[in-house]
Structure formats: structure tokens, C-alpha cells
Amino acid sequence: xxxxxxxxxxxxxxxxxxxxxxxxxxxxxxxxxxxxxxxxxxxxxxxxxxxxxxxxxxxxxxxxxxxxxxxxxxxxxxxxxxxxxxxxxxxxxxxxxxxxxxxxx
Ligand SMILES: [Zn+2]
Numbered sequence: 001x002x003x004x005x006x007x008x009x010x011x012x013x014x015x016x017x018x019x020x021x022x023x024x025x026x027x028x029x030x031x032x033x034x035x036x037x038x039x040x041x042x043x044x045x046x047x048x049x050x051x052x053x054x055x056x057x058x059x060x061x062x063x064x065x066x067x068x069x070x071x072x073x074x075x076x077x078x079x080x081x082x083x084x085x086x087x088x089x090x091x092x093x094x095x096x097x098x099x100x101x102x103x104x105x
């Protein structure tokens with residue numbers, strides 16, 4: 001099961017978080033934590049995100065940890081080290097969770 005996420009779907013035109021359902025909010029928090037961790041450690045091949053798999057949504061009971069990789073320009077791939085859960089995140093660059101931008105600009 002792969003979750004393909006486009007960060008823009010959670011944001012308004014100014015880059016602020018839109019009104020989300022509780023479940024969408026949980027997923028959004030999960031995604032931006034991965035974005036922060038990866039953009040902060042962009043040179044590393046595999047980034048250990050300080051995040052437990054079960055924080056993704058209420059119905060996930062796995063206690064595995066999340067690992068993420070910067071796979072291509074603008075694309076992050078992440079997976080749980082224990083279960084099958086994985087996904088990608090796109091269009092996160094330039095968002096307020098992109099920790100690279102202070103270095104690039
Ligand atoms: Zn898991």
C-alpha cells in the first residue's frame with residue numbers, strides 16, 4: 001500500500017494549511033515531519049525520521065519507525081521499517097517545512 005501525497009493538496013495559495021479533517025490532519029502532520037527531516041539531511045542516502053508508523057492514522061497499529069529517502073528532484077520516498085506502508089511526497093519544496101531553503105536562497 002503506497003500513499004502518494006502532493007503537499008499542495010493540504011495548503012492554500014499562500015502555503016498555509018487548509019481546514020482538514022482529523023484524519024487528513026494526522027496524515028499531514030506525518031508528511032511534514034518527513035519533509036522537515038529529509039530536507040534537513042538531504043545529503044544522506046537514508047534518513048531516519050523520528051516518527052512511529054502508527055502516528056500516520058488511527059487505524060494503524062504498527063510500531064515501526066519511518067525511514068525516508070530523497071529519490072529525485074522534488075520527490076521524497078518513505079517507508080516503514082516494519083510493515084508494508086510506504087509512500088511518496090511531492091511538491092514540498094519551498095513550503096514552510098522545507099529546511100533547505102535557508103541555505104539555497
Ligand atoms: Zn509500519
